[in-house]
Every structure is written in structure tokens, then in C-alpha cells.
Amino acid sequence: MNASMPIRHTQAESDLFDRYDKAKSSFAGSVAVTALREAAVDQIRDHGLPHRRVEEYKYTDLRAFLKAASPLSAAADLVAAKNLLAEQNSYGDLERHRIVVANGVYVAELSDSDALAAEGVKIQDLNDVLEGENGSQYLTAPKSGLSDGVLALNTAFVQGGVVLEVADGADVSKPVELVHIATSSGAQVTRNQVRVGAGARLRLLETFTGETGGGEINSVFDYHVADKAYLAATRLIVGKDEAARLFTSVTTIGAEAEFKSLGFMAGPRFARNQQFVNFTGENSEAKIYGVTMAGGDDLADQTLIVDHAVPHCNSREFFKTVLDGRAKGIYQGRINVAQHAQKTDGEMMTQALLLSEDAEMANKPELEIFADDVICAHGATSGQIDEDLLFYLRARGIPEAEAKTLLVLAFLSEAIEEYGEDDVTEGLEERVRDWLAGH
Amino acid sequence: MLEIKNLHARIAEDETEILRGVDLTVNAGEVHAIMGPNGSGKSTLSYVLAGKDDYEITEGEVLFNGENMLEMDPDERAAAGMFLAFQYPIEIPGVATMEFLKTAMNAQRKARGEDALSIPDFMRRVKAAAAHLNVSMDMLKRPLNVGFSGGEKKRAEILQMSLLEPKLCVLDETDSGLDIDALRVVSEGVNKLRAPDRAMVVITHYQRLLDHIVPDVVHVLSKGKIVKSGNKDLALELEKNGYADYVDTAA
Ligand SMILES: Nc1ncnc2c1ncn2[C@@H]1O[C@H](COP(=O)(O)OP(=O)(O)O)[C@@H](O)[C@H]1O
Ligand SMILES: [Mg+2]
Numbered sequence: 128m129n130a131s132m133p134i135r136h137t138q139a140e141s142d143l144f145d146r147y148d149k150a151k152s153s154f155a156g157s158v159a160v161t162a163l164r165e166a167a168v169d170q171i172r173d174h175g176l177p178h179r180r181v182e183e184y185k186y187t188d189l190r191a192f193l194k195a196a197s198p199l200s201a202a203a204d205l206v207a208a209k210n211l212l213a214e215q216n217s218y219g220d221l222e223r224h225r226i227v228v229a230n231g232v233y234v235a236e237l238s239d240s241d242a243l244a245a246e247g248v249k250i251q252d253l254n255d256v257l258e259g260e261n262g263s264q265y266l267t268a269p270k271s272g273l274s275d276g277v278l279a280l281n282t283a284f285v286q287g288g289v290v291l292e293v294a295d296g297a298d299v300s301k302p303v304e305l306v307h308i309a310t311s312s313g314a315q316v317t318r319n320q321v322r323v324g325a326g327a328r329l330r331l332l333e334t335f336t337g338e339t340g341g342g343e344i345n346s347v348f349d350y351h352v353a354d355k356a357y358l359a360a361t362r363l364i365v366g367k368d369e370a371a372r373l374f375t376s377v378t379t380i381g382a383e384a385e386f387k388s389l390g391f392m393a394g395p396r397f398a399r400n401q402q403f404v405n406f407t408g409e410n411s412e413a414k415i416y417g418v419t420m421a422g423g424d425d426l427a428d429q430t431l432i433v434d435h436a437v438p439h440c441n442s443r444e445f446f447k448t449v450l451d452g453r454a455k456g457i458y459q460g461r462i463n464v465a466q467h468a469q470k471t472d473g474e475m476m477t478q479a480l481l482l483s484e485d486a487e488m489a490n491k492p493e494l495e496i497f498a499d500d501v502i503c504a505h506g507a508t509s510g511q512i513d514e515d516l517l518f519y520l521r522a523r524g525i526p527e528a529e530a531k532t533l534l535v536l537a538f539l540s541e542a543i544e545e546y547g548e549d550d551v552t553e554g555l556e557e558r559v560r561d562w563l564a565g566h
Numbered sequence: 567m568l569e570i571k572n573l574h575a576r577i578a579e580d581e582t583e584i585l586r587g588v589d590l591t592v593n594a595g596e597v598h599a600i601m602g603p604n605g606s607g608k609s610t611l612s613y614v615l616a617g618k619d620d621y622e623i624t625e626g627e628v629l630f631n632g633e634n635m636l637e638m639d640p641d642e643r644a645a646a647g648m649f650l651a652f653q654y655p656i657e658i659p660g661v662a663t664m665e666f667l668k669t670a671m672n673a674q675r676k677a678r679g680e681d682a683l684s685i686p687d688f689m690r691r692v693k694a695a696a697a698h699l700n701v702s703m704d705m706l707k708r709p710l711n712v713g714f715s716g717g718e719k720k721r722a723e724i725l726q727m728s729l730l731e732p733k734l735c736v737l738d739e740t741d742s743g744l745d746i747d748a749l750r751v752v753s754e755g756v757n758k759l760r761a762p763d764r765a766m767v768v769i770t771h772y773q774r775l776l777d778h779i780v781p782d783v784v785h786v787l788s789k790g791k792i793v794k795s796g797n798k799d800l801a802l803e804l805e806k807n808g809y810a811d812y813v814d815t816a817a
Contacts, residue, residue: 519656522616523726524644524674533669537660
């Protein structure tokens with residue numbers, strides 16, 4: 128694109144430049160960090176928000192969706208945050224450690240940092256590290272070239288977040304829930320870095336609670352899974368929010384390591400969960416799951432790029448989508464296999480269940496393979512509820528709505544169960560029931 | 567209990583008429599057998615009674631305990647006491663058998679204004695019924711009917727029937743695919759459910775089932791109509807002479 132020919136900015140883009148000018152004096156960060164923020168703002172200035180003529184955003188036109196941009200959220204009210212934290216029970220009474228980020232900023236008082244320290248988990252406030260001499264490395268995406276538009280938006284406005292480091296060999300006994308809380312309206316822009324040390328094990332839960340009004344949520348997670356380490360990250364995005372919900376993960380996987388993730392989305396008006404997974408060591412495995420529910424006029428996008436840059440790695444991608452009303456579901460998944468990445472095993476499947484005539488699924492699984500000794504497969508299906516199954520259940524006295532719930536749960540549970548984090552399964556199935564009962 | 571009067575039904579999709587004036591009355595406590603050649607409409611009749619919407623009723627009526635059954639949804643019929651043991655029980659991956667049984671039993675109880683079963687009460691009932699029908703706990707742990715053999719599926723149907731305690735049992739070729747031992751187990755399970763306040767319609771192609779479940783009345787269905795009714799000797803006669811007579815007279 129030609130940067131010398133200025134584009135005509137949308138209202139939302141103008142709002143964003145205002146937002147930046149008003150907030151920049153309060154942003155944390157070294158000179159180098161500020162330069163990264165400025166460059167990101169310039170990228171938006173030159174290219175605009177991502178829109179449908181950008182291949183990766185063909186179905187998810189953020190530029191058209193965003194009519195205006197809210198200011199960033201102000202500092203959180205701690206009492207309100209504490210109350211919201213107490214109410215946050217997406218996983219029932221599951222035993223877990225909690226880390227709180229409220230209105231975009233880490234809240235040490237509400238986080239279980241002592242208990243975590245005892246388990247070998249160190250937490251730092253992102254804003255502290257951004258001030259340091261290596262500050263800019265926390266905002267640098269491991270990809271070169273023109274950055275992804277949502278990532279740029281994040282870099283420009285990041286308010287805070289945490290850096291979570293699990294010591295080599297530590298096996299964290301309970302899941303760690305990173306709770307993002309909104310105590311007032313306004314956009315929330317966070318960046319979290321999670322480093323799981325060599326041979327260490329972490330199960331991470333990411334939840335989001337509270338109302339942001341017209342403000343978008345833009346959260347980026349930078350995962351580093353060291354050699355022989357294990358990370359399972361469950362991202363739960365539920366609620367009928369009207370404003371955009373934008374999530375990005377960038378994962379770097381070492382040798383003989385295992386990374387699993389489940390992106391669970393139900394209800395937002397406009398949501399995108401994008402993941403970039405990079406193998407950098409041999410004999411590792413990545414298992415990426417998606418469970419998506421959208422109704423009404425919702426748009427829900429699961430986008431994924433898995434880069435097999437080294438040999439002898441396995442990846443499994445399994446995505447399930449349920450759509451109702453006039454909702455639009457998007458799955459864009461690509462497995463890249465570099466020329467020397469021999470013995471790669473990749474298996475990608477995306478399946479959609481359409482509960483209405485007007486719902487629409489765009490399934491785009493792709494393989495880009497330059498190595499010759501690999502096993503890679505992909506598949507995509509789209510269908511309706513099987514009337515014969517429905518009739519069988521009804522003939523046993525189960526009312527139609529309940530029978531549908533059973534069948535939708537059965538469909539989605541395949542992915543939840545294969546993900547295999549058993550202690551969150553029940554909570555997730557409850558969230559499916561919530562969506563079915565009230566979407 | 568069940569009164570079918572001049573029932574005509576066609577396939578909704580292509581309007582082919584399958585049932586062409588069925589008349590049948592079954593009283594409480596009675597067991598009726600319906601026999602007939604393949605394609606005569608036996609399964610269609612059972613589906614129409616259960617409320618499958620692939621079929622359109624063009625004429626006639628069905629009364630179940632005096633109520634117009636054709637106006638009820640399939641689940642309402644079930645809660646009112648209608649049960650169909652399917653000729654081809656369907657596999658439902660992802661739906662656990664126990665969860666299904668609990669949901670079905672409690673949905674019917676709720677529809678009738680009864681309390682939900684407690685978990686121990688539910689377990690006790692399932693274990694007792696499963697023991698009688700030679701249904702293993704391992705089968706019950708699997709998703710509904712998934713990976714069950716033909717015989718296991720039929721036993722699972724009768725298990726559901728005993729747990730749901732229906733008023734009207736319609737068994738569609740429950741004997742097909744069963745060996746002699748399984749046939750005995752299933753028949754015993756059915757016979758245990760015979761009761762003065764319960765009626766049964768046993769659809770079969772072969773007489774041998776009726777040696778085990780002895781009917782009060784036998785009907786012959788041919789080309790969508792009942793063309794002959796009699797006592798259990800009619801079944802023996804059919805066994806000897808085949809259906810050729812009826813296929814021709816109905817033509
Ligand atoms: N849903 C359907 N779609 C198309 N044809 C059907 C359908 N149901 C029944 N039929 C046809 O109606 C006739 C009667 O079928 P069925 O009731 O299954 O007979 P039976 O059980 O006596 O063998 C057969 O010719 C069958 O092919
Ligand atoms: Mg049949």
C-alpha cells in the first residue's frame with residue numbers, strides 16, 4: 128500500500144487518534160516503548176483499522192463495525208473490583224489461584240501473589256517492566272513486517288497487564304485464573320506475557336467480567352513455553368457485549384513441549400480470537416481448540432495460524448461452532464509447514480452446526496506445505512440438527528428445547544472433552560447451557 | 567386406551583399415501599400383534615402414533631385415553647404414556663446414556679407434575695432394570711446406543727421402556743436381529759410389564775416372537791389397512807401360508 132497517499136479516516140479512527148493524544152502522557156514505558164506506540168498509531172493512521180480488503184479480515188471488517196471509539200477506561204474502583212471478583216464464578220467453586228487486572232491494570236491487592244510465589248510463579252506489573260531498559264521487548268510481537276491491525280491497536284493503547292513467570296521445573300498445583308475486570312465503561316487494552324520455564328507446568332484460565340459500555344476489549348497474550356514445559360490456556364469469552372472483543376495470542380513453543388488452548392466464545396456482538404502458534408524446537412505438540420456460539424446479529428471469528436518451522440512436531444486444530452439467528456461464524460485456520468519441517472503431523476477440523484436458516488458459516492481451513500514427508504489433513508463441515516436424533520429424544524418425553532440443548536452440548540462437548548482439562552469441563556458446559564437458554 | 571379410526575397418512579415430502587384407513591381399538595390390559603409383509607406400513611403406523619412429523623394425517627383420528635393424540639407433540643405423548651420401541655434405535659454420539667435416561671425420566675415426571683428423582687433413587691431403578699435385561703454397566707457408560715450391537719440396542723429400548731413405565735407400549739420389530747437367548751430375555755422383560763392398566767401393540771414380521779409374548783388379538787396389515795383380525799392362531803396360520811393371500815386380496 129502507498130503510505131504517501133493519505134486515507135480518509137473514519138469517525139472511529141479519528142476518535143482513536145484523539146484517544147491517543149489525550150492518554151499518551153499517562154502511558155507507562157521507556158523511550159523505546161513510546162516509539163513503538165507511536166509507530167503503531169502511525170500504522171493505523173496510514174492503513175486504517177483492519178477491513179475486508181485485508182485478506183485476514185475479509186469476513187471481520189473491524190473498520191466498518193467500529194462506528195466510534197470510546198475513551199480508555201479510567202482507574203478501577205477497588206471495592207467494585209472486589210465485588211465483581213467475588214461474583215465471578217464461571218468455573219463454579221473450582222480451586223484456583225487468581226490474578227486480577229482491573230480496568231486494564233494489574234491489581235496486586237486482589238491477586239494471590241504470595242501463594243503463587245510459593246509455587247514458583249512470579250508476577251510483575253507490565254507497567255513496571257515497560258519502564259525498564261528491556262521494556263520494549265514486552266511490546267514487540269515475534270513477527271516481523273507490518274503488524275496485524277488488532278495487534279497494532281493493542282500496542283498503541285496498552286494500559287497494563289501482567290508478566291507471569293513459572294520457574295523451571297515448577298508444577299503449579301492449581302489452575303491460575305487471570306481475571307480481567309471492568310468496574311466502569313471505557314476501552315480496556317491489556318498485554319500479558321506468560322513464560323513457562325523448562326519442564327514447568329501451568330494451567331491458565333483467562334476470564335473477563337464487568338461491563339465496558341461502548342469500549343472495546345483488546346487483549347494480547349504472549350506465551351512462551353520452554354523446553355519440556357506444559358501450558359494449557361482456557362480463554363472464556365462470554366456475555367452479550369455490544370462493543371468489540373478482540374483477543375490475540377502469540378505462542379512460542381520450545382522442544383519436547385506441549386501447548387494446549389481452548390478459545391470459548393459465546394454471546395458478544397463482535398468477537399475475534401486470533402492465535403499465532405510457532406514451533407521453535409523439535410518433538411513438540413500443540414492442540415488448539417475452539418468452541419464458538421453466536422446468535423442474533425453476532426459475528427464470531429476464530430483465526431489461527433500454526434507455523435511448523437521445525438521438524439517432528441504435531442499439531443491438532445479442532446473447532447466447533449454453533450450459530451443461530453442471523454449470526455456469522457468465521458473459522459480461518461492455516462497450517463504452514465516449512466521446507467525442512469519434515470515429519471510434521473497436522474490435523475485440522477472445523478465443524479459448524481446451524482440452528483437457523485439465516486445463520487452463516489465461513490469455514491476456511493488451509494494447508495501450506497513445503498516439506499515432502501509430512502502427514503497433514505484438514506476438513507470442514509456445516510450442517511443442521513439431525514431431525515431423527517431430535518425425534519428420538521422427544522419420543523422419550525424430552526421437550527424440544529431441552530432435546531436441542533442435549534444435542535448442541537453433545538456437538539460442542541467433543542471439542543471440550545478432547546481438550547481434556549477435566550476440571551473446567553463442567554463449568555464450560557454450564558456456559559453452553561447459559562447461552563442456549565438466553566441468547 | 568387406544569382408538570384409531572379410519573387413519574390415513576402420507577409421506578409429507580412426496581405425498582405418497584402409506585396408511586389407507588386403519589381401524590384399531592386396543593383396551594387396557596390387552597396385547598395386540600400387528601403382522602404384515604414388508605412395506606405394508608407397520609413402522610409408519612408406529613411413527614404416526616409417536617408423532618414423527620415426516621407424515622401428514624389426511625383423514626381419521628387417534629384417541630389416547632379419549633384425548634386427541636394427533637394434536638400432541640411427541641414429548642407430550644410420551645409424558646401421557648406413549649412409548650415406541652424403535653425398529654432401528656438411533657445412535658446419539660456425545661449424549662451419555664445415563665444422562666439421557668435421567669433427563670427423559672425427569673422430563674416426563676415434570677410434565678406430569680411429579681418431583682424429579684433423587685440420584686440414588688434413579689440409580690437404584692436403573693440397576694434393577696438393567697440386571698433383568700442383561701444390560702451391563704459398561705453399556706450404560708457409553709453414549710446412547712453408540713457401538714451397541716443390534717441385540718444390545720433392542721435390549722436398551724426395553725430398558726428405557728421399563729424405566730419410563732408407559733401406558734401404551736408399541737414395539738416395532740423388537741425381535742429382529744435377536745438370537746434365541748436374547749429373544750427370551752427381551753420377551754421376559756416385556757412380559758414383566760404386562761399389566762391390567764397397560765396396553766401393548768407388538769409389531770412383528772415373524773410368528774416366533776408371539777410364542778414368547780402371547781397376544782390377545784392378531785391383526786394383519788397389508789397396503790396400509792388392517793385386512794384381517796383374529797386370535798393367536800392367526801399368527802400360526804400366517805407362519806404356515808405366508809402373506810401371499812393378503813397381499814393379493816388387498817391389491
Ligand atoms: N419417510 C419416508 N420416506 C419415504 N418413504 C417412506 C417413508 N416412510 C415409509 N416409507 C415407505 O412407505 C412404505 C411403508 O414403509 P414401512 O412403514 O416402513 O413398512 P413396514 O414397517 O411395514 O415394513 C414403504 O414403501 C416405505 O419405503
Ligand atoms: Mg418396519
